[in-house]
Amino acid sequence: MSISSQRPADDAGTMTGQRARAATRSNWPTQRRHVRHGRAAFFFLLPACLMVAVYIVYPIFSTLWLSLYDWDGMAEKTFVGLGNYVELFHAPTFYTALKNNVLWLVFFLLAPPMGLAVALYLNQKVRGMRIVKSLFFAPFVLSGVVVGLIFSWFYDPTFGLLAKILGHGVPVLGDARYVTLGIIFAALWPQTAYCMILYLTGLTTMNPEAIEAARIDGARGWKMFWHIVLPELRPATFMAIVVTIIGALRSFDLISVMSGGGPYESSTVLAYYMYDQAIKYYRLGYSAAIAVVLFAIMLVYIVYHLRRMLRNER
Numbered sequence: 001m002s003i004s005s006q007r008p009a010d011d012a013g014t015m016t017g018q019r020a021r022a023a024t025r026s027n028w029p030t031q032r033r034h035v036r037h038g039r040a041a042f043f044f045l046l047p048a049c050l051m052v053a054v055y056i057v058y059p060i061f062s063t064l065w066l067s068l069y070d071w072d073g074m075a076e077k078t079f080v081g082l083g084n085y086v087e088l089f090h091a092p093t094f095y096t097a098l099k100n101n102v103l104w105l106v107f108f109l110l111a112p113p114m115g116l117a118v119a120l121y122l123n124q125k126v127r128g129m130r131i132v133k134s135l136f137f138a139p140f141v142l143s144g145v146v147v148g149l150i151f152s153w154f155y156d157p158t159f160g161l162l163a164k165i166l167g168h169g170v171p172v173l174g175d176a177r178y179v180t181l182g183i184i185f186a187a188l189w190p191q192t193a194y195c196m197i198l199y200l201t202g203l204t205t206m207n208p209e210a211i212e213a214a215r216i217d218g219a220r221g222w223k224m225f226w227h228i229v230l231p232e233l234r235p236a237t238f239m240a241i242v243v244t245i246i247g248a249l250r251s252f253d254l255i256s257v258m259s260g261g262g263p264y265e266s267s268t269v270l271a272y273y274m275y276d277q278a279i280k281y282y283r284l285g286y287s288a289a290i291a292v293v294l295f296a297i298m299l300v301y302i303v304y305h306l307r308r309m310l311r312n313e314r
Contacts, residue, residue, distance in 0.1 A: 060295070063291050063292060064288075064292055066285055066288040067285060067291070067292050068080065068285070069285045070084070070285045070286075072284065073282055073284050074282075077285075080285070084288070084289035085289050088286065088289050088293065093265050094273065096265060096268060097268045097270045097272070098270065100268065101249055101251075101297075103180055103184065104248040104249070104251050104269060105245065105249065107188070108187070109241070109244060109245075110188065111188055111191040111192045111194075111195050111244050112195045112237065112240040112241055112244055114188070114195070115191075115194070115197075115199055115240060116195070116199045116240075118136055118192065118196045119196045120199075120203075120225075122136060122200060123200065123203045133200075136193060136196060138193070139189045139193040140190050140193035140194050142190060144190075144254055145253060145257050147186060148253065150186075151183075151254075151258065152173065152258050155172040155182055156169075157169025174263060175263075176263055176264065176267075179259050179262075179263065179266060179267040180266070180267045183251075183255055183259060183267060187251060191244060194240075195240040195243075198236045198239055198243075199233060199236050199240070201236065202232070203229075203233070206232045206233075210228055211224075211229075214227070234312065238305065241305055242302055242306075245305070246298060249271070250271050250294070250298075251271060252271040252272055255267060255268070255269060256272065256275075270290055271294065274287045274294065277290065
């Protein structure tokens with residue numbers, strides 16, 4: 001091959017290499033920008049990740065580890081393996097607490113539909129509606145202790161409002177048949193207000209074009225609600241259900257204020273049973289085992305609803 005025939009090929013290779021290097025140099029600012037953005041995102045997320053690790057992840061594993069020991073909080077820990085769990089699953093109070101948690105879960109799920117009904121009523125543009133909204137919002141602002149005291153007075157068989165309405169006293173908080181349902185009814189008051197807030201937020205962010213298009217197509221009343229409004233409120237519904245389930249499973253403050261788990265532990269739930277064993281009887285390992293079981297139940301419900309929502313979104 002002659003030198004003249006090799007020169008165009010060498011020139012073409014040189015030009016290709018120069019173009020590649022030029023393209024690489026032109027991409028350097030973009031690559032450096034991506035690296036800087038990645039570092040900035042990492043440093044912004046680092047404090048939140050550390051807080052999650054310290055206040056959520058570490059306590060979970062610490063509780064799992066503690067549930068394998070017998071410990072009163074002061075003496076040396078004694079490793080018992082799964083002994084705390086074996087004792088827990090043979091304790092009658094555990095099944096009473098579990099049954100009450102199921103009751104809380106079933107009746108507490110009335111809060112999302114009731115909150116949705118109130119939110120639909122309050123979403124109207126009527127004069128004076130802001131005052132009505134503040135009245136419905138008030139229960140959410142009150143602490144659980146205040147709500148418990150209010151309903152304790154309401155249920156009082158001597159001078160309570162319920163006794164005045166019925167004409168005779170009913171010992172709601174002193175009767176094992178009624179105490180759990182009475183406390184759940186009291187807890188539904190602020191929980192409905194919280195679900196109402198979630199749905200009101202969802203209603204204000206709805207797409208008005210979809211509503212207008214449905215009206216043009218003749219959708220009214222129930223059809224509008226079922227096919228347009230309810231699908232638009234799916235994220236709010238998911239949040240309301242998850243928060244309500246967690247609230248039902250970790251119910252504690254109202255039980256502590258209104259009944260103390262009585263009479264005869266008939267109104268206790270897993271969260272209060274856990275507190276009772278740790279604070280009153282100094283059984284921290286046994287209490288940790290109750291906490292692990294409660295956490296597992298919560299995890300199952302949350303994962304189930306999360307997978308269901310993701311499936312519907314797809």
